[in-house]
Amino acid sequence: MxxxxxxxxxxxxxxxxxxxxxxxxxxxxxxxxxxxxxxxxxxxxxxxxxxxxxxxxxxxxxxxxxxxxxxxxxxxxxxxxxxxxxxxxxxxxxxxxxxxxxxxxxxxNDGTVDLHKDANGNQLLTGDTVILTKSLDVKGSTLNAKMGTVVKNIKLVEENTEQIEGKIEGQVIVILTKYVRKQG
Structure with a gap:
C-alpha cells in the first residue's frame, strides 16, 4: 500500500x-x-x-x-x-x-554534482538572466557581444555544464558560464 x-x-x-x-x-x-x-x-x-x-x-x-x-x-x-x-x-x-x-x-560516485555555475560560483538555472563579464566575439558571425550585455531567459546546455544558450541581438548563441554572472 x-x-x-x-x-x-x-x-x-x-x-x-x-x-x-x-x-x-x-x-x-x-x-x-x-x-x-x-x-x-x-x-x-x-x-x-x-x-x-x-x-x-x-x-x-x-x-x-x-x-x-x-x-x-x-x-x-x-x-x-x-x-x-x-x-x-x-x-x-x-x-x-x-x-x-x-x-x-x-x-x-563521490557524490559531487556537476551544476551550471556562473563566474562567481552561483548556480544557473534555465530561465535565469545573466550579464556578460567579458566582451565575446561570436564564432561564425560578425556579432560582438559586449561586456555588460544582459542575456535573459537562458537555457542550460544539458551535456556540458560549462555552457549555456542565450539570445543576443536576436541570435541564439552558446556562452561559456565562466564569462557570465547571474543577475539578481
Whole structure:
C-alpha cells in the first residue's frame, strides 16, 4: 500500500513515481514514490544535502527493493559521513538486490554534482538572466557581444555544464558560464 509520503525521506511535498535504474519494466518493485528534493539529488541536479538523507537510517530497512537500492546508493555517495558509513555497514541486501544496486555504478560516485555555475560560483538555472563579464566575439558571425550585455531567459546546455544558450541581438548563441554572472 502506498502512503502519501516520500519513501526515502518521509516528506509529503510534491511526490513523483521514480523508476529505479537500470530496471525499466512495469514491476511495482522497481518504482518508488519520492519527493522532488530527493529526485533532484539522486539525479545530481542539486548539491547533496547530508542532513536531508539522515532519515535513511530508518527508511533503508524498507521491504521495498527499490527503496533498498536507492538507500544503498545514496549511503555510498555519502560514505565520507560517519553516520552514512555506519548505516552502510549495518545494511544487508540480498544478492540480486545488491547486484541491481551496483548495476549503474552510481555507488562508485563521490557524490559531487556537476551544476551550471556562473563566474562567481552561483548556480544557473534555465530561465535565469545573466550579464556578460567579458566582451565575446561570436564564432561564425560578425556579432560582438559586449561586456555588460544582459542575456535573459537562458537555457542550460544539458551535456556540458560549462555552457549555456542565450539570445543576443536576436541570435541564439552558446556562452561559456565562466564569462557570465547571474543577475539578481
Amino acid at each position: 502506498m502512503s502519501n509520503k516520500c519513501q526515502l525521506c518521509q516528506s509529503e511535498t510534491t511526490l513523483k513515481t521514480y523508476e529505479v535504474p537500470p530496471e525499466t519494466s512495469n514491476n511495482p518493485d522497481n518504482s518508488i514514490l519520492i519527493c522532488s528534493k530527493c529526485l533532484a539529488q539522486i539525479d545530481k541536479k542539486e548539491e547533496l544535502d547530508s542532513n536531508h538523507w539522515r532519515v535513511l537510517s530508518e527508511t533503508m530497512w524498507s521491504e521495498v527493493p527499490g527503496v533498498q537500492v536507492v538507500s544503498w546508493r545514496m549511503l555510498n555517495r555519502l560514505k565520507q559521513e560517519s553516520w552514512a558509513m555506519e548505516n552502510l555497514d549495518m545494511m544487508y541486501l540480498a544478492d540480486e538486490i545488491l547486484a541491481w544496486a551496483k548495476a549503474t555504478g552510481d555507488h562508485e
